[in-house]
Amino acid sequence: MRHLYVHVPFCPSICPYCDFHVLTRSSGLVEGYLARLDAEAQELAATYPVDLDTVYLGGGTPSFLRDNELTALVGSVQRHLGWGRLENTLEVNPGTVSAGRAAHWRALGFDRASLGVQSLHDPTLLFLGRRHSAAQARSAAGHLLAQGFRVSGDLITAVAEQPLEEDIQGLHDLGMGHISAYTLTIEPGTEFARRGVTVSDEDERRGFEVTAERLAALGYERYEISNYARPGERSRHNLSYWQNRHYLGLGPGAAGHYPARDSGLLSLRRTSPHLHDWLRGERGTPDLLPPHEWVTDALFMGLRLREGVDLDDLTQRSGVAVAAAYAPAIQSNVQQGLLIRDGSRLRATEAGWWVLNEVVTDFLEVDVGAHQADS
Structure with a gap:
């Protein structure tokens, strides 16, 4: 097992488009999470041979953890599972970054940051329910780059009246080596869905096409349907998903892809339950994949890559x-x-x-x- 995903479900607020397993923190909840995470990391280490190339902390907002909490989390991972030789990514909310915190994250062993910019246009950020400003996003990128992070910027497209070309140019000008551009999608159960927010086909198509054209002109390679990189800046961790490799999932709501012990199966996928069930030790039901299902998974994921399968x-x-x-x-x-x-x-x-x-x-x-x- 060469890849590890760690899910941190805590956020300062819940964005109206978000359908991930996230929640705001409350007294004692993070402490319980860290204790259970340590135990689960030990369980994974006892179950699978582990030699990590990449670690990815996603969420939620991992950078929302306090410095001592993130230090404890990293300590649990390193103690039981080791650390990635090639890449260690921290998802970062622009509103949580300071020069000192960026230095602390770098000292913990993170070398890549996925920065949730989403837009550099304050009215668009307000519509998306983001609590940071464009100025904070610019400042955050500067702090991370100054500490030697490889920085990826997230961009949401297909938002009505979004100045998309300016957003793209702005991310480039900030020095992003990698850009992930995702169409705004209205998922059932989200606040946007309850409010009746829609995304027009015209905005969706324009976002898809303009992003590809502008980023290509700026020297980014579109190596995956939604991801663009300068040379040497591809996400090594996310490539493990698109290449249908095995990876560990740690934390509530985390998905993992594991080798199967049954000779009639090729692998299994398991998604851990949400926080409160996970804290009680529940693991989630495995989805067992016979060879033909593994192949369709591999085709679905691999055809997202420019080089295909x-x-x-x-x-x-x-x-x-x-x-x-x-x-x-x-x-x-x-x-x-x-x-x-x-x-x-x-x-x-x-x-x-x-x-x-x-x-x-x-x-x-x-x-x-x-x-x-x-x-």
């Missing part, structure tokens, strides 16, 4: 003759200009990225029972 590699890893099993779906989407097949390499076109969920649906409908690869 290597069908021979998927065959070797799954035991399913992938090119043969999915030949009709591959051919149909190639003919429609949504996929490109180059030898064993299969990747999505720009048009295919726009309708990727529909493309993957074609693969889900395939019966692969007769297509076991030769041993």
Whole structure:
């Protein structure tokens, strides 16, 4: 197990578009969280061989933890599971950053920061329910870069009246080596959904296209459908998801992808329950993946990458003759200009990225029972 995701569910406030497992802190809750996290880290270490390349603290708002709390969390991870050799990322809210705190996070061993800028336009931030200002975001980026962090800036697109080109240029000018650009999505159960907020098809399409055009012109490579990087700035941790690798999930609401011990299965996914059940020691029900389900997962995730997937590699890893099993779906989407097949390499076109969920649906409908690869 070379990758670890740690979920920190605490936030200073809940954004109206957020459907992640997050909550505001209350007396004793963080202390209980840290104690349970230490015990769960020990359990994972006893269950799986661990040699970490990457660690990612997400949330929630990990940088909302007080300095002593984050120090304790990192201590638990390092004591039981070690630390990432290649990359250690901390998700950061701009309103939590100071020069001193950035130095403290760097001293703890974090070398990459994912900064939740979302926009550099104060009216857009107000609409999104963000509590930081554009000025705070600029200041935060400066503090992190001054400490030697590799910094990724989050950007939300498709917000009505958002000056998107200015936001993109602003993130570039701040010195972001990596930008993650996500369309505003209205999820059921969120405050935006209750208020009847909608995202127009026109704004969604414009955000998708303008972001790609402007960031390419500024020298960023679009290496994944929503992620852009300068040379050497790709997220090594997130690549483990898109390449369908195994990874540990630590904390309430954390998802993990683990090897299966049953020879008839290829792997299992497990999402931990929300905080209060997790504090009682509940683990969540595993989702067991036979080889054909693992392959469709790998296709769904891998086709998000610019280089796509290597069908021979998927065959070797799954035991399913992938090119043969999915030949009709591959051919149909190639003919429609949504996929490109180059030898064993299969990747999505720009048009295919726009309708990727529909493309993957074609693969889900395939019966692969007769297509076991030769041993």
